[in-house]
Amino acid sequence: MLYAKCREIYGLFQVSEKEEGAEEAEMKVLEERIRQEGQILSDTVLKVDSFLNHQVDTGLALEIGKEFGRIFGGRPITKVLTIEASGIQFAMAASIALSVPFVYAKKKKAVTLSEQVYSAPVHSFTRQESYQVCISQKYLGPGDKVLIVDDFLATGAALVGLVDIVREAGAELLGVGCVIEKCFQEGRGLLEEMGVEVHSLARISAMAPGEVHFIENEEITGGLSKTKDAREMTAPAAVQEAQQA
Numbered sequence: 001m002l003y004a005k006c007r008e009i010y011g012l013f014q015v016s017e018k019e020e021g022a023e024e025a026e027m028k029v030l031e032e033r034i035r036q037e038g039q040i041l042s043d044t045v046l047k048v049d050s051f052l053n054h055q056v057d058t059g060l061a062l063e064i065g066k067e068f069g070r071i072f073g074g075r076p077i078t079k080v081l082t083i084e085a086s087g088i089q090f091a092m093a094a095s096i097a098l099s100v101p102f103v104y105a106k107k108k109k110a111v112t113l114s115e116q117v118y119s120a121p122v123h124s125f126t127r128q129e130s131y132q133v134c135i136s137q138k139y140l141g142p143g144d145k146v147l148i149v150d151d152f153l154a155t156g157a158a159l160v161g162l163v164d165i166v167r168e169a170g171a172e173l174l175g176v177g178c179v180i181e182k183c184f185q186e187g188r189g190l191l192e193e194m195g196v197e198v199h200s201l202a203r204i205s206a207m208a209p210g211e212v213h214f215i216e217n218e219e220i221t222g223g224l225s226k227t228k229d230a231r232e233m234t235a236p237a238a239v240q241e242a243q244q245a
């Protein structure tokens with residue numbers, strides 16, 4: 001009942017079955033925000049902290065949750081799983097759309113976490129630090145059917161760590177949803193080698209100062225993205241100015 005109330009407040013619908021054409025569902029609005037506000041800091045680092053992972057546009061985050069609901073709604077998911085910090089808002093939005101709780105892996109074991117945990121090592125791409133991430137055994141276990149959600153897929157370290165934890169817990173993994181995937185990095189390849197199905201909402205095949213290439217129709221093999229119809233997007237003047245500064 002509480003999930004229904006949440007959906008009413010946030011204008012989200014119950015997604016119980018995969019809608020027709022869901023696999024083609026695209027988040028043009030997300031690509032547009034990346035195009036407008038994204039800053040390419042290097043060949044591999046995209047800064048989207050004005051709306052995605054520092055300041056958060058909650059309206060967009062809820063739309064993202066709804067999209068994950070459309071994609072994964074036909075599966076009997078019992079729990080959404082993510083890793084702190086930047087996956088939390090999207091896991092929460094997906095959990096409302098799917099009417100299941102979400103749980104997030106902690107990067108440091110707090111004193112309040114006294115019970116048994118599942119854990120895995122994760123190296124953070126943006127912080128260049130390694131963590132032993134953990135989840136209480138109270139909140140994940142055999143019988144859970146899990147959707148993993150995160151904001152970025154890059155080297156795959158964070159998601160591989162979460163997949164390892166799901167497997168250690170004896171839970172079943174029903175899919176992975178990412179907000180932004182940098183397809184030129186190895187993350188998808190690693191996950192697919194582990195037999196994991198990945199859906200990303202904005203798929204970047206390449207980026208360089210002033211331009212981002214999105215994959216329109218995904219066809220990905222062994223971690224390498226083949227672009228069928230890539231659109232070149234020129235970064236706005238503000239971004240180019242920031243890069244030149």
Ligand SMILES: O=P(O)(O)OC[C@H]1O[C@H](OP(=O)(O)OP(=O)(O)O)[C@H](O)[C@@H]1O
Nearest residue numbers: 085086124125126153154155156157158
């Ligand atoms: O595929 P990967 O190479 O693992 O990169 C993706 C991860 O990197 C970021 O986490 P990070 O620890 O950098 O930052 P956060 O604390 O803001 O989530 C992001 O939130 C993902 O969890």
Ligand SMILES: O=c1[nH]c(=O)c2nc[nH]c2[nH]1
Nearest residue numbers: 044045046048125152154
């Ligand atoms: O803000 C971010 N930008 C990135 O390029 C990235 N890659 C992994 N995690 C990331 N977070």
